Amino acid sequence: MPAADPAVKNAKANSSTRLPELSPQQKIELFRQMVEIRHFEEKAKQAFQQGKIKGFCHLYNGQEAVAVGSISVLNEDDAVITAYRDHAHALARGSDANACMAELFGKITGCSRGKGGSMHFFDVKKGFYGGHGIVGGQIPLGTGLAYAQKYLGTNRVTLAYMGDGAINQGAVHEAMNLAALWKLPIIYIIENNEYSMGTTIARSSAGDPLTKRAGAFDMAAIQANGMDIDDVRAKTFEAVSLARTESQPTLMEIKTYRYFGHSMSDPGNYRSKDEIEARRKSDPIELYKARLLEQKVATEESLNAIDEEALAKAQAAYDFAESSPEPAIETVYEDIWTPEDQIPEFQPSQR
Amino acid sequence: MPTLTYREALNEALSEEMERDDRVMLMGEEVAEYDGAYKVSKGLLKKFGPKRIIDTPISETGFSGLAIGAAMYGLRPVVEFMTWSFSLVAYDQIVNNAAQVRYMSGGQLSVPIVFRGSSGGGLQVGATHSHTPENWYANVPALTVITPAFPDDAKGLLKSAIRSNNPICFLENEKLYGYKDEVPEGEYLVEIGKAKVRREGSDLTIVSNSGSTHRALNAAKILAEQGISIEVIDLRTIKPLDFATIAESVAKTNRLLIVEENKPFAGWGAQVAYQVQRELFDDLDAPVHRLTSLDVPQPYNGRMEQAVLPNEDRVIAAVKEILA
Ligand SMILES: Cc1ncc(C[n+]2csc(CCOP(=O)(O)OP(=O)(O)O)c2C)c(N)n1
Ligand SMILES: [Mg+2]
Numbered sequence: 126m127p128a129a130d131p132a133v134k135n136a137k138a139n140s141s142t143r144l145p146e147l148s149p150q151q152k153i154e155l156f157r158q159m160v161e162i163r164h165f166e167e168k169a170k171q172a173f174q175q176g177k178i179k180g181f182c183h184l185y186n187g188q189e190a191v192a193v194g195s196i197s198v199l200n201e202d203d204a205v206i207t208a209y210r211d212h213a214h215a216l217a218r219g220s221d222a223n224a225c226m227a228e229l230f231g232k233i234t235g236c237s238r239g240k241g242g243s244m245h246f247f248d249v250k251k252g253f254y255g256g257h258g259i260v261g262g263q264i265p266l267g268t269g270l271a272y273a274q275k276y277l278g279t280n281r282v283t284l285a286y287m288g289d290g291a292i293n294q295g296a297v298h299e300a301m302n303l304a305a306l307w308k309l310p311i312i313y314i315i316e317n318n319e320y321s322m323g324t325t326i327a328r329s330s331a332g333d334p335l336t337k338r339a340g341a342f343d344m345a346a347i348q349a350n351g352m353d354i355d356d357v358r359a360k361t362f363e364a365v366s367l368a369r370t371e372s373q374p375t376l377m378e379i380k381t382y383r384y385f386g387h388s389m390s391d392p393g394n395y396r397s398k399d400e401i402e403a404r405r406k407s408d409p410i411e412l413y414k415a416r417l418l419e420q421k422v423a424t425e426e427s428l429n430a431i432d433e434e435a436l437a438k439a440q441a442a443y444d445f446a447e448s449s450p451e452p453a454i455e456t457v458y459e460d461i462w463t464p465e466d467q468i469p470e471f472q473p474s475q476r
Numbered sequence: 477m478p479t480l481t482y483r484e485a486l487n488e489a490l491s492e493e494m495e496r497d498d499r500v501m502l503m504g505e506e507v508a509e510y511d512g513a514y515k516v517s518k519g520l521l522k523k524f525g526p527k528r529i530i531d532t533p534i535s536e537t538g539f540s541g542l543a544i545g546a547a548m549y550g551l552r553p554v555v556e557f558m559t560w561s562f563s564l565v566a567y568d569q570i571v572n573n574a575a576q577v578r579y580m581s582g583g584q585l586s587v588p589i590v591f592r593g594s595s596g597g598g599l600q601v602g603a604t605h606s607h608t609p610e611n612w613y614a615n616v617p618a619l620t621v622i623t624p625a626f627p628d629d630a631k632g633l634l635k636s637a638i639r640s641n642n643p644i645c646f647l648e649n650e651k652l653y654g655y656k657d658e659v660p661e662g663e664y665l666v667e668i669g670k671a672k673v674r675r676e677g678s679d680l681t682i683v684s685n686s687g688s689t690h691r692a693l694n695a696a697k698i699l700a701e702q703g704i705s706i707e708v709i710d711l712r713t714i715k716p717l718d719f720a721t722i723a724e725s726v727a728k729t730n731r732l733l734i735v736e737e738n739k740p741f742a743g744w745g746a747q748v749a750y751q752v753q754r755e756l757f758d759d760l761d762a763p764v765h766r767l768t769s770l771d772v773p774q775p776y777n778g779r780m781e782q783a784v785l786p787n788e789d790r791v792i793a794a795v796k797e798i799l800a
Contacts, residue, residue: 204549238582247581254548255581259572265538266573269545276501276527276551296568299538306533460583461618467639471668476620476716 144198144362149422155197155354156417157431159189159410162213164432164439165222169212169229169243172443173389178229182243183210187384190409191316192217194357195284195379198365199252204274206254206267207286209244210316214286215256220248226442232449239452240460260321261287261294264313268300271311275372282310282368284361290321292335301376305342310368312361315378316351322387323395339376351381352409355416381409477660483653485627486516486592489634490554492662494524497552500638501528503543504556504593513558514594514653540566540591544574547589547643554638557593560647561607574643575618590637592646595623596687596737597774597785599650606774606781608737610685611744613645614715620644620668621714625689627657629712632666640668649686671718673725677707680731680795683722683748685711688735688786695791704795714744719751726752730761731798735786740768767794 147155166184173182185192192213196205207214215225220236228235229243237247237256246256254270257263267285274281291297292315304311315335319326332338336346345367349360357379364375382404386393417423462473480488494500501524506513508521508531521529532539536557543553557563563570570591577585597606614621622637622644624630630648637644674689675696684692689710696706707725711718726732732752734745749764767786775781 206545236582237580237584240582241580245580247577247584249581249584254545254585255577257573259568262541262568262572265541265569266545266548268538269542269547270549271545272542273546273549273551276546277549296537296541299533299535300541302533302535303538303542460579460581463578463586463588463641465639465641467641468636468665468668471636471640476669 158193161435164435168439182389184385185213188381190354191351194354195361198362204270204283211256215246218251218253222442223445226446230446233452234449261291261296264297265300271309286314289317304374305344308372311374312364313376318383336378345375349379351379352407477658480659482627482655485631485659489631493638499552502554503530536566541569547587552588554590560595575616587643588641590644594650595647596649602776603773611738623647623686627659669713669716671711671721674710675708677705679705681707681725681729682733683709684735695788732764734766
């Protein structure tokens with residue numbers, strides 16, 4: 126690729142490199158997003174236990190500040206891609222909670238028409254490119270989104286998320302090399318929740334911190350506290366600015382923790398209740414709530430009201446999903462191929 | 477009509493399609509400054525520049541996945557594998573991402589991409605470099621698999637493949653790059669999913685593809701001198717399979733030999749044999765016969781490798797066995 130196209134250079138002059146101060150409304154909005162995600166996940170958990178959601182279902186509780194904080198510094202036309210623990214990223218991108226819940230229920234109203242399930246949410250109109258089930262496999266794809274953003278001179282950027290376990294996949298290293306080599310506007314975000322299924326980071330990954338992996342590629346690297354949404358925002362903003370103004374990639378490691386099992390099928394015998402209880406004390410939502418109260422941005426009652434609304438919204442999503450129709454079995458043959466326009470004789474219906 | 481090598485025909489297709497649409501770009505190992513490991517991309521860097529003819533590191537997973545992501549975003553990448561044997565390193569990206577994201581997203585995404593490169597045995601490059609993986613990819617729903625045997629088809633099918641809005645595996649044949657034949661100039665498209673009768677005959681039908689089509693045609697010539705009339709169908713596209721053309725021929729000759737370089741177990745020929753027995757049982761005067769590579773890894777030794785491939789002698793012996 127050429128070193129820098131004109132669109133990227135112009136943007137450098139225009140775009141601010143300081144994280145804009147949030148208005149009280151914007152702060153409350155971030156709080157609302159985190160709370161909505163938490164209630165959505167609680168509702169999904171309940172629905173799974175009722176047998177309404179099948180397969181694998183990976184919950185995000187404890188990690189809310191990562192998706193909400195990092196996505197909050199993007200523009201609407203930037204791109205996001207992640208692994209299978211994907212509900213929060215879709216919701217933070219603005220996906221409809223009803224469509225997300227309906228996808229978990231496998232309904233035709235789901236965000237992937239019931240064909241993706243929990244691990245494969247998509248909402249391309251919102252710049253959300255999935256939802257990917259193969260550990261690390263989404264990272265080359267995200268790198269390609271950034272490649273196309275640059276090729277087309279869009280001045281957009283991509284956030285590509287992965288777990289701490291994914292960082293050991295070859296695909297991730299291959300992609301990071303390409304991004305550094307070709308100066309792609311991408312931010313790789315490791316959501317380090319200390320476990321890949323039941324394997325602690327100490328048993329999976331040589332080299333601490335994980336950001337060291339960027340060094341070999343001369344790639345910028347930065348760590349953030351994933352329990353503190355303001356820190357996530359500040360650090361992601363730095364990385365996004367570097368991508369947007371210099372078209373340079375960054376590897377971020379955001380330290381976080383998941384409260385529930387790896388998936389709904391995991392009883393979690395590899396860690397103690399005490400450990401989880403201790404970690405819940407630095408809950409990202411509680412932390413932010415305390416900060417908003419301290420800053421007098423909101424009152425206890427108003428935040429509690431948001432909590433109530435979020436609960437009602439999750440319930441409404443549940444009701445919507447439950448009352449939605451199943452996909453007609455014939456739709457199993459739909460969405461395989463894109464219709465042809467340049468070779469019209471070779472239509473999907475003829476294959 | 478000009479005479480071109482298979483290699484030149486592919487080059488012409490790439491060049492014409494890149495001129496037509498600037499979202500089309502070519503990416504792979506040694507495609508730019510080296511002019512391609514098999515010189516298929518010769519001169520393209522000079523013509524289109526480094527933004528569109530991109531040398532990659534040796535990183536098949538990385539650049540295949542990147543190209544799929546770029547296709548999801550609206551580019552129309554052509555990815556060259558130095559050989560399809562090396563595509564195994566990118567298998568996950570092709571199978572799980574290129575072939576599944578449209579479906580898993582409920583139709584939100586398109587993946588207009590062509591994976592292409594050389595394949596096949598016969599050049600004594602050993603087991604790791606001699607695969608014919610068309611059946612492995614044809615087994616994946618949503619993938620279209622094309623294996624041209626002649627320069628005109630190489631050009632016309634590659635142009636169609638690049639214009640498709642869907643993921644395509646385009647398997648060239650290493651032994652055919654130097655093969656010369658007439659190729660129509662300029663706008664010449666061959667329809668994907670259509671087989672072609674390359675030789676007409678009445679005693680027996682051979683269905684083959686890629687290098688095996690040439691083996692079949694050579695054998696048919698020798699057999700003709702012995703008074704045996706063979707019809708040779710070149711599949712061209714493995715999937716979707718053009719069963720109608722096969723059926724028409726078998727209904728006429730009543731005998732079918734399948735010649736494929738795949739290893740025997742679940743090669744594409746097994747699918748053809750299944751469909752023929754299922755739909756044309758009453759038309760058959762003899763059991764369907766499949767001639768494949770032997771079920772062993774590819775040996776380096778030249779005589780051994782020739783014995784492993786479905787060579788002309790084996791084709792002739794199989795025909796005689798069916799007609800006996
Ligand atoms: C290639 C591959 N291998 C194994 C799995 C099974 N698997 C799913 S998630 C997971 C753990 C991943 O952990 P991490 O990357 O830390 O992400 P987290 O679950 O913590 O979000 C494993 C082993 C898979 N989906 N894909
Ligand atoms: Mg983890």
